[in-house]
Amino acid sequence: MITKRLQIQLEKIFVLAVLTIFPFSVHAQFSYDLQGHRGSRGLMPENTIPAMIKALDLGVTTLEMDLAITKDGKVILSHEPFMNPVICLTPEGEEIARDDHSFNIYQMTYEEVLAFDCGSKVHPGFPQQVKFFATKPLLCDVFEVAEKYAKDMGLPSPRYNIEIKSSPEGDGVYHPGIAEFSDIVVKLISNSIGWERVNIQSFDFRVLKYIHETYPEVPLAMLVENAANYQEDLEDLGFVPEFYSPYFLALNQEIVEILHQKGMKVVPWTVNTKEQMEKLLDMGVYGIITDYPNLAPKR
Numbered sequence: 001m002i003t004k005r006l007q008i009q010l011e012k013i014f015v016l017a018v019l020t021i022f023p024f025s026v027h028a029q030f031s032y033d034l035q036g037h038r039g040s041r042g043l044m045p046e047n048t049i050p051a052m053i054k055a056l057d058l059g060v061t062t063l064e065m066d067l068a069i070t071k072d073g074k075v076i077l078s079h080e081p082f083m084n085p086v087i088c089l090t091p092e093g094e095e096i097a098r099d100d101h102s103f104n105i106y107q108m109t110y111e112e113v114l115a116f117d118c119g120s121k122v123h124p125g126f127p128q129q130v131k132f133f134a135t136k137p138l139l140c141d142v143f144e145v146a147e148k149y150a151k152d153m154g155l156p157s158p159r160y161n162i163e164i165k166s167s168p169e170g171d172g173v174y175h176p177g178i179a180e181f182s183d184i185v186v187k188l189i190s191n192s193i194g195w196e197r198v199n200i201q202s203f204d205f206r207v208l209k210y211i212h213e214t215y216p217e218v219p220l221a222m223l224v225e226n227a228a229n230y231q232e233d234l235e236d237l238g239f240v241p242e243f244y245s246p247y248f249l250a251l252n253q254e255i256v257e258i259l260h261q262k263g264m265k266v267v268p269w270t271v272n273t274k275e276q277m278e279k280l281l282d283m284g285v286y287g288i289i290t291d292y293p294n295l296a297p298k299r
Contacts, residue, residue, distance in 0.1 A: 029059060031299050033287025035161055036060040037270050038079065042126050042291035045087065045119035047077035048134040049145050056150060058293040062159040063146060067139060067185060069175055074110040075139040075188055081105050081165060081174035083116050087123060091115035106174050110138070126291065139185075143192045159197045161221065161267075161289075162189070166204045178206045179214075186215050195219060201245060205237050212239055219243070221267065227251045230259065243267055245289065248280060256283045 039051025040058065052063050068078035083103035085096035096103065105113060119134025139162075150157055164185060171177050176184070182200075189198050201221035202208055208220050221243035224233050227250040234240065244259050248268035259266050265286035271277050274295045277288055281299060290296065 029156075030061060030296060032281060032285070033062055033159070033265075033267060034060045034293055034296050035062040035064045035267065035287055035289040036293045037064050037289045037291045038066065039063060040291070040293055041129075042272065043128055043294065044130055045123075045132070045134045047079060047136065048119060049137050049142060050130075050132070050134065052142060052146050053149055055293055056146065056153075056155055056158060059296075060158070060293045061156070062161050062287070063142075064161040064163070064289055065139075065142070066163045066165050068105045068136075068165060069181060069184065070105055070110045070113055071107055072109045073184065074113075075185060076105070076110065076113065076136045077139060077142060078105060078136050079165065081170060083118070087121055088116050088118040089121055093117065095121075104174060105136075106176075139188060140192060147193075157197060160193065160199075162198060162200055163223070164200060164202045164204070164207045166202065166207055168206075178204070178210050182207055182210050182214070186211065186218060199243060201243065208237060208241065212241075221245050222264075223269075227255050227268075230255060234262075240264060243286075245269055248276065248288075251280065251283065251285070253283045256285060260284070 036055030038046035039048065040055040041051065044051035044054045047065055055063055065077050066079045068076055068081050070076060082101045082105060083096060085098050085100055088096060090096060114135050116135065117133050118136060119132050122131060123129050146158055164181060166175050166178060166181055175181055195217055199219035199221050200211055201223050203223040208222060211218050212220060220241040222237060222241045222245065224246045227246035240262055242265060244264040245267045248271050251268050256266050267287040267289060268280055268285060269289040271280060271288045271290050272292050274297060278297055280288055281297065
């Protein structure tokens with residue numbers, strides 16, 4: 001069985017191979033905030049360091065990512081608080097049953113997390129993804145690699161849009177309580193990058209309310225499913241966040257203008273065709289979140 005140390009070395013080697021196969025000559029500059037969803041999920045395994053590097057090569061201004069917490073308190077990138085059967089294989093290289101959520105990251109040490117391969121399995125929704133062995137990285141490692149890569153390649157320093165994934169039913173089961181989860185993440189970011197280029201986003205308004213009250217210096221993004229409900233959502237939240245990020249389909253010119261008047265930057269998700277991007281940019285959105293930054297219009 002392959003050792004964890006060797007796994008990590010193989011990932012580093014693959015990053016170099018990716019940069020050789022996909023040259024870093026694109027480096028497009030955009031007048032809007034182009035956010036790479038989970039790095040560049042349409043092209044690379046999601047929430048991995050190679051996905052972030054690929055996004056930087058394509059000119060994204062902001063790296064979007066999701067967080068989970070391990071049993072030993074490590075902050076890692078993961079959209080789900082468990083090993084997702086759609087993208088992950090067991091340490092033995094075997095499939096995980098479709099509805100099996102038993103590989104709970106919050107009940108696993110980071111050493112145990114490293115044994116899972118979340119990059120080799122073909123993703124049915126993203127056939128263009130390059131496949132390779134990949135593990136869920138530490139947030140601090142993502143910062144270190146992205147910052148160094150941008151500096152070495154002469155790229156602008158990236159922004160980071162970081163989602164705290166939580167729910168009331170997950171408290172103490174799939175993740176720490178809201179205060180503890182938020183405290184861990186805010187402390188790590190404060191000691192690593194600072195807040196000039198970072199914001200926290202969440203669908204869980206409890207997270208946004210807690211951070212707003214406890215850490216007022218932290219920029220926040222309000223994630224919502226339906227932009228048409230903006231008024232009641234803002235009333236529920238109780239304050240105006242810096243960013244408003246709805247699912248793009250319900251967004252229209254009128255709503256964008258109202259949100260701008262309220263002082264928010266509108267950044268819809270997840271926009272995966274050039275035509276949809278063009279339409280939203282014409283509405284005046286501040287930025288877009290996409291799985292395919294390679295399709296982003298040059299503006």
